[in-house]
Amino acid sequence: TQLLEQSPQFLSIQEGENLTVYCNSSSVFSSLQWYRQEPGEGPVLLVTVVTGGEVKKLKRLTFQFGDARKDSSLHITAAQPGDTGLYLCAGGGNKLTFGTGTQLKVEL
Amino acid sequence: NAGVMQNPRHLVRRRGQEARLRCSPMKGHSHVYWYRQLPEEGLKFMVYLQKENIIDESGMPKERFSAEFPKEGPSILRIQQVVRGDSAAYFCASSPVPQKNTEAFFGQGTRLTVV
Numbered sequence: 001t002q003l004l005e006q007s008p009q010f011l012s013i014q015e016g017e018n019l020t021v022y023c024n025s026s027s028v029f030s031s032l033q034w035y036r037q038e039p040g041e042g043p044v045l046l047v048t049v050v051t052g053g054e055v056k057k058l059k060r061l062t063f064q065f066g067d068a069r070k071d072s073s074l075h076i077t078a079a080q081p082g083d084t085g086l087y088l089c090a091g092g093g094n095k096l097t098f099g100t101g102t103q104l105k106v107e108l
Numbered sequence: 109n110a111g112v113m114q115n116p117r118h119l120v121r122r123r124g125q126e127a128r129l130r131c132s133p134m135k136g137h138s139h140v141y142w143y144r145q146l147p148e149e150g151l152k153f154m155v156y157l158q159k160e161n162i163i164d165e166s167g168m169p170k171e172r173f174s175a176e177f178p179k180e181g182p183s184i185l186r187i188q189q190v191v192r193g194d195s196a197a198y199f200c201a202s203s204p205v206p207q208k209n210t211e212a213f214f215g216q217g218t219r220l221t222v223v
Binding site for chain 2: 041045097098
């Protein structure tokens with residue numbers, strides 16, 4: 001069974017701070033996806049990383065896939081209240097395994 | 109371009125009743141996936157369907173749960189004789205080809221409460 005552990009589980013920061021969320025597994029994934037989920041809504045795909053060592057940027061968000069394709073990180077620069085939400089990593093193709101989630105709260 | 113549509117958004121059932129959750133995939137999408145998000149737990153895969161076929165139901169509980177995706181109409185997740193432990197958010201996702209080769213888009217979910 002493939003497992004994805006995310007850390008930290010909860011993160012509360014002030015607007016303007018930087019943060020990094022980690023997603024780790026003992027299994028190799030052919031690709032990993034990052035989602036953001038807001039209360040009462042479904043997950044929204046942010047990015048898919050495919051190649052080991054790959055770095056993708058989405059405005060203030062930087063995603064990295066580990067060289068061995070077992071881990072990934074999400075770095076947010078100058079966080080804003082609109083970044084508040086549950087961040088989920090997921091992998092596994094047709095049958096996605098989701099990470100444990102990181103609940104981020106950005107306060108003014 | 110309508111996204112994945114799920115209905116109802118909220119569903120309340122008494123113990124022992126049946127719950128029917130509907131999912132209309134995005135236009136042109138023939139692959140549908142159901143996931144369940146229990147309180148304080150992550151999203152868990154339940155079942156993967158194509159039109160008229162169940163491809164992978166390894167995440168479905170052995171009893172009371174069934175899913176279908178008919179040639180015409182939405183995909184249905186059916187839960188018979190609901191129990192309090194079935195209370196959760198149920199999400200549907202769809203993709204035009206198998207998800208492993210592309211992105212899947214999620215609906216807003218159906219929140220089932222069993223009282």
